[in-house]
Amino acid sequence: MIVPQGILQYQIFKRRWLVLFAFCSFTFTNAFGFVQYSPILTLAANYYGVQEEQIVWFSNCYYLTYFAVCPFTIKPLEKRLDLSLMFASLITMLGKMLKIRIGQWIIYICKQQYSIALIGFIMIGLGQTFTLAAPAFISDRWFPIEERTLSTSLGSFFNLVGLNFSIVYASVSFKNTYDQYEIKNKIDQMNLLFSILSTCSLLFCVLMIRNKPQSPPSKSAIFDKMEIIPSFKSAFSSIEVTMDLLTFSIFIGVSWAYMVVIAILMVPFDYTIEQIGYVSIVYAATGTIGGTSASIYMDYQVKNHQQPNYDYLIKIFLTIGVLGIMIKALIINYVNDIVIVILTGIIGLGLNSFLPLALQCYIEKLFPSFELVLTTIIMQMSNVYYDQLQIKLLGFVFGYILILDVFLDIGLYVILIGLSPFYIYLIFFYKTKYKRLQIEQEFEPPSM
Numbered sequence: 503m504i505v506p507q508g509i510l511q512y513q514i515f516k517r518r519w520l521v522l523f524a525f526c527s528f529t530f531t532n533a534f535g536f537v538q539y540s541p542i543l544t545l546a547a548n549y550y551g552v553q554e555e556q557i558v559w560f561s562n563c564y565y566l567t568y569f570a571v572c573p574f575t576i577k578p579l580e581k582r583l584d585l586s587l588m589f590a591s592l593i594t595m596l597g598k599m600l601k602i603r604i605g606q607w608i609i610y611i612c613k614q615q616y617s618i619a620l621i622g623f624i625m626i627g628l629g630q631t632f633t634l635a636a637p638a639f640i641s642d643r644w645f646p647i648e649e650r651t652l653s654t655s656l657g658s659f660f661n662l663v664g665l666n667f668s669i670v671y672a673s674v675s676f677k678n679t680y681d682q683y684e685i686k687n688k689i690d691q692m693n694l695l696f697s698i699l700s701t702c703s704l705l706f707c708v709l710m711i712r713n714k715p716q717s718p719p720s721k722s723a724i725f726d727k728m729e730i731i732p733s734f735k736s737a738f739s740s741i742e743v744t745m746d747l748l749t750f751s752i753f754i755g756v757s758w759a760y761m762v763v764i765a766i767l768m769v770p771f772d773y774t775i776e777q778i779g780y781v782s783i784v785y786a787a788t789g790t791i792g793g794t795s796a797s798i799y800m801d802y803q804v805k806n807h808q809q810p811n812y813d814y815l816i817k818i819f820l821t822i823g824v825l826g827i828m829i830k831a832l833i834i835n836y837v838n839d840i841v842i843v844i845l846t847g848i849i850g851l852g853l854n855s856f857l858p859l860a861l862q863c864y865i866e867k868l869f870p871s872f873e874l875v876l877t878t879i880i881m882q883m884s885n886v887y888y889d890q891l892q893i894k895l896l897g898f899v900f901g902y903i904l905i906l907d908v909f910l911d912i913g914l915y916v917i918l919i920g921l922s923p924f925y926i927y928l929i930f931f932y933k934t935k936y937k938r939l940q941i942e943q944e945f946e947p948p949s950m
Contacts, residue, residue: 513717517710518644522653524710525640526660527703528591529633533664534696535626536564541673541778548682549689550616560623565885567627568634572882575631576730576874579639584713586632591707594629595700633661635877638861642873646719647942648805655797655858659790662854665758666786668696673779721942725870733875736868743868746932749924750860751883753820756921757853758884760785777839781846788847789854792819797858807943812863812934816856823852824918824925831915869938 539546539557547554578586637657645653675688718724728736738744796819800810826849834842864880865873 512646512719512721513715514646514719515644515715515717517712518653518715518719520710521644521712522640522656524703524706525587525633525636525657527706528587528594528629529636529657529661530664530667531696531700531703532590532594532626532629532633533661534668534699535623536561536668537665538668538672538692538696541669542676545676545679545685546689549685550619552616556616559620563620563623564627564630567624568631568885569882571628572631572635572878576635576872576878579632579636579874580872582713583636583640583643584707584711587636587711588704588707590629590632591700591704593625595697595704596625634881635874637858638865638877639874642720642722642865643714644719647722647939648801650720650804651797651800651810651858651862652794654861655794658858658861659793659854662786662790666782669782670779671695673776673782677774677776722869722938725941727870727872728875730872730875733868733871734879736871737876737879745924745927746864746867747879747883749928749932750864751880751886752921752924753823753853753856753928754860754880755884755886757789757823757857760849760853781843784843784847785850786854788851792851793855793858796855800859800862804939809936809939810862812859812866813932816859816863817929817932819852819855819859820925820928821852823849823856824921826852827918827921831918863934866938867935869941 539560543554543557546557550557575586578589637654640657641650641653671692675692676685679685679688714723727733736743737747796815800812800815803810826845830842830845830849861877861880864876865871868876
């Protein structure tokens with residue numbers, strides 16, 4: 503193919519799929535610790551010799567660490583994507599190893615096992631600071647415009663799949679387990695398995711991830727975008743974009759928190775640990791399938807030079823999710839298990855399918871702001887929801903308040919009340935501006 507002089511030729515490398523695979527394996531294993539003890543809260547508390555509230559702080563380590571550290575990961579990811587993810591995968595692996603009661607060194611600190619585990623979760627949380635905002639950045643750096651939404655979707659959903667795998671493993675493994683010695687052995691085995699998988703993901707990162715392709719896959723990949731501070735300011739530059747940020751963040755935060763809702767809210771209704779695990783599968787599966795299918799359709803539209811229907815789909819998905827929560831809140835005390843599973847699947851389809859589409863919408867609307875900054879802000883806000891002592895914004899100690907008895911009665915209604923103003927805004931006032939897509943489709947140089 504002859505390319506006119508002065509016209510940049512874009513090139514697509516097969517390695518992009520190896521990069522994405524390695525990242526997916528890392529975010530999959532990093533997510534384990536967030537909810538691994540949620541289905542077995544009482545057993546874990548007995549194992550560590552602490553109160554259940556203290557076990558919840560393992561999950562809170564993710565929230566706190568991400569909120570405090572994530573802004574400082576933007577520059578390393580921008581400069582060296584490969585080394586940043588290798589480092590994050592390494593500290594995740596080491597953090598998981600700290601939770602295993604093996605090795606000679608642990609003999610001297612066996613009475614402090616909860617403290618050691620807490621340090622391990624903090625290290626895993628540090629690893630997570632490199633993952634949540636990265637999928638959109640990886641898709642922009644490595645993938646052409648017609649694969650951008652799908653690659654973002656896969657990178658995001660493998661975190662959800664990791665959460666679900668952790669819940670299901672704990673739910674199934676500890677079925678009918680009451681003997682303290684057996685509980686101890688099974689928790690040790692679980693932590694050992696998760697450590698082995700984390701080690702594998704580190705190897706994948708070292709072998710497969712590279713910083714960036716030799717030639718850009720799209721115009722956006724080499725576009726002169728805003729610096730970090732101007733990009734941050736752009737997210738709050740008007741009431742409209744601030745409401746966009748708050749709206750996207752709260753729905754993403756609730757979709758994460760609902761994993762914990764499933765694990766805890768269903769216990770008082772006589773659901774077994776195993777049943778909770780199966781319900782979690784449905785919640786994650788419907789969202790993953792729905793979001794991936796929608797992403798493939800969006801990329802198909804882009805490939806055919808059409809404007810993707812982001813707004814239409816995110817409004818449909820969120821309506822499905824909100825209606826599912828509303829119906830479940832009204833009938834949870836009166837219906838059988840099958841209906842609960844179906845409603846959980848509907849809620850998962852609505853809330854989880856929203857994530858990759860929302861990220862692409864937000865990046866499109868605020869282009870040429872740096873996408874890694876924008877997704878970092880969204881993910882950070884999603885980790886902040888309710889603090890028990892002050893006004894709560896969007897996702898932080900949400901998992902912690904679930905242990906309160908009052909939540910068992912009004913929890914779903916609390917979610918609905920919190921979502922209502924943002925849902926109304928999204929349905930009636932939100933509109934995507936396709937700034938990035940318009941620039942890229944003005945002139946499309948040949949690709950190899």
